[in-house]
Amino acid sequence: MIADVIKGFIVLFIVFVPLERLFPLHQQKTFRHEWLTDATYYLTGFFIGRVGTAVCIALALLLAGGNANSELQRWVSSQPIACQFIAAVVIADVGYYWAHRLLHTVPWLWQFHAIHHSIEEMDWLAAVRVHPVDQIFTKVLQMVPLYWLGFSVQTFGLFALFSAAIAFYVHANTRLKAGYFRWLLATPEFHHWHHANQPGVRNKNLSAQLPLMDFLFGTLYMPSGQHPIRYGIPYRIPSGYFKQLITPFQQVVTRYRRKHAVTSTQPAQKQPVYLRPVLVLSLVSILGAVGVLGYAKVNNYSVKTMAYVVVAGFNTPKVSTAELQQGKLKPVVMVDVRDPEEYSADHIGSSLSVPLTEIKAGKGVEKIRDFAKTFSKPNQPQPTIVLYCQSGPRSIEAYQNLKDQGLNLVVLSGGINSWREAVPSSKDAEVLSPIYGSASSAWVNTPEKL
Incomplete structure (x- = not known):
């Protein structure tokens, strides 16, 4: 993974440095002031930001998951990739716009976002100077709607490439003009004004990709034939990666103490912890990370698999043991x-038995389809295929690999662990006979016939 991050950095360097040298907007050195600091942001942000973002997205989806509409999700994921991609760009940019607007208007959030605006020489690498709290906050509001709506994995891949390319390009130190396309997609001509160090401009051009958002919400600023002269913010931010990580927390604490300072002679009352937003955010992130990592460790899953399963799980239809016992699905x-x-x-x-490894290799689809046909009856609905594993994650991953194969699939919540808590092996036939594709109890207890 580290090698891939370094390769990506080299590719970006090869693409953007010649572009900025051939068509510069401002004359400046390639290895400008704090270039190494921003290179550090690139290398560390890939891991810190993404892990933190994955945890927060998982927590946000956990809160919203009960309201997810599986029919809507299936409909969304079945649309052509091009349509999904366009819709994803629009929906994500609405979320990004309002997250970004909050970062500019909520004082304690601005302390974290100010790190990004502290850049005084714009270039492609300026895109990555983003505090982890800023990155997590923005990504949650931007990406959760996409996960909740059920966009396909391919759409997420395309969107990730597109959004990354736009982010590096809009920060680039280039005078290249996009003509009328500047009203359609974000460009350096559009985004550089957002970083301008002059009154009344910093809160303009808040969208990530679509200037239309700023036009609709009254924050568009793109005067023809002009460009910013100075970048940054009116006050100084300490130089250096670690100082910039710590400074926003210090500023938030200082601001909080000033706001709640006691002017009377009475001793100051200790403020409740729940009133301290940074502490709450940090605590939730830590607990979420510990929970995900702990679950992965106990169940012998990799962190990568867990992150995928946590997110994909909210796009996966499930059935509980109790629902099967009650005959709600048959x-x-x-x-x-x-x-x-x-x-x-x-x-x-x-x-x-169709191991996940076979499913991922594409070998288990026909086996599952033939198995379902064995239990089909004339003039009756096709059986629903209930996937299960030990506790859930592998069956969710199996569903994600099979969902486009035209099979009627659900996942057993909690896996066989949940099933065995309610149904001992001696009672399998009694529970399954009324709901199985075949009413014959002989089939229920004799897998060797298959």
Whole structure:
């Protein structure tokens, strides 16, 4: 992963440095003041920002997940990639715009965002000078709606490439003009005004990709034939990566103490912790990270797999053991996506064993389809395929790999662990017979026939 980050940095350097040398907006050195600081932001931000953002997005989705509409998500993910991409850009930019506007108008949030605005010489690398708190806050408001609506993985990949390219380009020190396209997509001509160190301009041009957002909300500023002379903010921010990480917290604490200073002779009352926004944000992030990492460790999952599963889980239809017992979903067939050794140790009724590794390799689709057909009956609905693993994550990953195969799929919440808490192996036949694709209890207890 580190090698990929370094390769990406080299590619960006090769692309943007010649562009800025050939068509500079301002004459400045390539290795300008604090260039190494911003290079450090690039290398560390890739890890710190993304881990923190993933945790916060997971927590935000956890709060909103109960309201997710699975039918809407399936409809969104079934649309052509081009349509999904355009919709994702618009929706994400609405979220980004308002997150960015809050960063400029809420005093304690501005302390973190001011780090980005402290840049006094604009170039492509200026894009990455973003405090982790700033990055997390913005990404949550920008990306959660996309996850909640169920956009496909391919759409997220395209959007990630597009948004990164735009971010580096709009900060570049280049005089290249985009003509009328500057009203359609963000350009240096548009974004440099946002960084201008002059009154009344800093709160303009807040969108990431679409100037239309600023036009609609009254913050567009792009005078023809002009460009900023100075960049930065009216006061100084300490130089150096670590000082810039710490400074916003110090400023927030100082501001808080001044605001709540006691002027009377009475001793100051200790303020409740819940009134301290930075502490609350830090505590939630730490607890969320510990929870995700702890769950991954206990269940022997990699952090990468857990991050993927946590997010993908909110786009995955699920059924609980209780709902199956109550017959709310029938007919059904069960597919076990664990390893063969785990299946041999214990499995649910006559469930078919199709390990996740086979599904990811594309080898298990026909096996699952044939299995479902075995339990189909004339003039009756096709059975719903219930995927399960030990506790949930692998079945969610299996669903994400199978959802475009035309199969009727759901995931068993909590996996076989949840099932066994309610149904001992001796009762599998009794519970499954009324809802299985075949009413024959012989099938329910004899997987060897398959």
